[in-house]
Amino acid sequence: INQAVVELADVGADNGIVHAIDAVLLSSETVVDVAIDNGFTSLTAAVVTAELLPALTDPFADFTVFAPSNEAFVELANELGTNAQGILTNPELANILLYHVLDGAVMSSMINNGDIVTPLNDANTLKLTATSGGDVFVNQAQVELADVGADNGVVHAIDGVLLSSETVVDIAIDNSFTTLTTAVVTAELLPALTDPFANHTVFAPTDEAFDMLAAELETDLDGLLGLPNLADILLYHVVGEDLLSTELTEGGLLMLNGQNTVIDLSDGVQINNATVIGPDNGADNGIVHIINAVLDQNFVNCETDFFLAPQNLEVVQSQFSEDITFQWDPVPGSVICQLRLQTFITETAENIFVEADEDGSEPSQITLSQSDFDGNDIYQVKVRCACSIDPLVASDFSQIVLFVPFGDNVISSEQGIQTANGINTMTVFPNPSNLGYINLRISNSENTASEGLLEIRDITGRSVASRRVVVEANQLLQVETNNMPAGMYTVSYTSGSERVTERFVVE
Structure with missing residues (x-):
């Protein structure tokens, strides 16, 4: 009862029951009463659950209690991915609460900026801040209502629950x-x-x-x-x-x-x-x-936005040209850009540097010949730019774009190959795929249905799957790849004398 322990219970009398206790009870206004009277229902429930009422109702004690608001407990539950009941059943509940209590009454006027104090749970200290604007903080929590007096101490209402985390x-x-x-x-x-x-x-x-x-x-x-x-x-x-x-x-x-x-x-x-x-x-x-x-x-003189990675890197090619062009959105302030090419199969890498033109225009593209690439390999490309060379002040790399040099064509991760006469087209996505399937969209210039043979071969040319299909205009086909080992494949669709082929990668 309050701070007193019942030593002998249920002693019967003709006009009632007597319980013997080990202390005299006083009608003092305790820090618990302050919490109850001011609507701190979550804190009160936590104190009851943690069985801390006897300690905090001791009329002869002297405490400073930093009392989190009800909203603070809701925020704690959200951060921990639980609810109010989850907070009450937390095995560390008593320690959490005792981290909010000091031995001795400390009024807000006694707090100096940078004070470090030890609470009843001494797993960590409390760091106090008294700002030049008059605000008071305990760790991250701000004191919203200060100096609410009780007969056994003082209560400061705060807007956050304090944890003894190592920060x-x-x-x-x-x-x-x-x-x-x-x-x-x-x-x-x-x-x-x-x-x-x-x-x-x-x-x-x-x-x-x-x-x-x-x-x-x-x-x-x-x-x-x-x-x-x-x-x-x-x-x-x-x-x-x-x-x-x-x-x-x-x-x-x-x-x-x-x-x-x-x-x-x-x-x-x-x-x-x-x-x-x-x-x-x-x-x-x-x-x-x-x-x-x-x-x-x-140390850094470049614009803040400079450090954003180059955007919209594309691999641009034409079936009528031997050139492959890599282009990206200009990066303001760049004086040089680094194009990094790396292969999947032979695992070689090459850096190509593109300097700004003499007129100061920003480097944003480079054109290479298909003869610079191995048509049997898969390439990934990314780019970053620098606004200073000494010291090197470079942006982040762009997203990676995958492409495959293929005969007179280049297949990028977002492009299909069109046959020479432009009748049939096919697009494969996602490419590369780690989802257990690929999607195929096959269409023709007349936007009509067609019938043909769909065949998949591995990089050695061995057929791993084939079937006859009837394809409606712009129909989406799904092909399972679960049983295909990681690597590069070709998928072909042959209809009459027309054939369209694309390469894809299974990760």
Whole structure:
């Protein structure tokens, strides 16, 4: 009953029942009463379920409770993919709740920016933020109603449930990144970086890196912390997704401040002017890579949009020409583009570079001869562009386009082959296919039905399937490929004296 334990129950009397308890009950207004009186139904239900009522109704205790709103519990359930009942049956419920409670009453006026306090669940600390605008945060959660007094403590209503997750901020603290931690506190970025459900990649400069920057700017730590663009500098070190060092790719990497860095993998992992010296420090809300320099925002001079991959790469050919043209949408600011050709069967690769014309027009196509290609192989092509060569500042690669040089024709993943007189046409999709089937669309210039032989051969020319079919105009046929090993095949449709053939790939 409240904080008291029943020691002897159900002692009968003529006018009632007596239960012996081990403490005197007081009609004090406790932190639990504050939660009940203010409609914190989800929190109250959780406290009851976790059997924490005795502790929190102790009239002689002194607590600070950060009380999540009902909406905060709904958001938690959504993040965890469950519902209210799922929260109440969580085996960690008591620990989650005790992570919201401090031993001792702390009024909001007593909170200093950057305070780190230990709750009753000491699996992790709470990081407090008091902004210059007067707002107070506990980890990622904002205090919506402060200083609701109780006889056994004080309650602060918050808009999020706190979890004792190991965050990227904890990684910095645990590894003694004193300057970085102080800068994050000063820039009021603790709430963003302690969000347990965020996904961040942080490139964390060492204390020595900040010392070098201070020396370059002829200032000291206080001077760095006083920079008006401190938050922007720090966010230039954060990516809004988890990226292990093995997942980084050469080229532009967009940071949370909206600017790009440049990743260079030619000798370890380099980002702008810094080298990653301690990769892949995992946290529950991201990854921390330790770097040996503060990132120079002037390292990249290209436009932000430059780092978007080239769009609409196409393979263009004609049955009447020996040329194969690769074209893509121009990338603003590019001075050179890299076309990468790679084969599937012989597994060779070639890079072809296309420089801007003397008039400064952007490179957006190149024409090669079919004699440059092996007609028995499959090619994949992708392209990226650079706005600077030294240092190399390159965009991401475009999507890959697959094509096959085939006699006097080229088959791309989106094109069919038309016979010389143009009567029959056939398109195969998806190509390549990993779905267990391909679709065929066969048509003719007269848009009429036709009858013919459909045959599939492997790359050695061996027939693997054939059947007679009647094809209505523009009819879609589906052919099973489940029993075909991965590789390249030809599919032919012969009707009378006309024959149309296309190659496709089974993955």
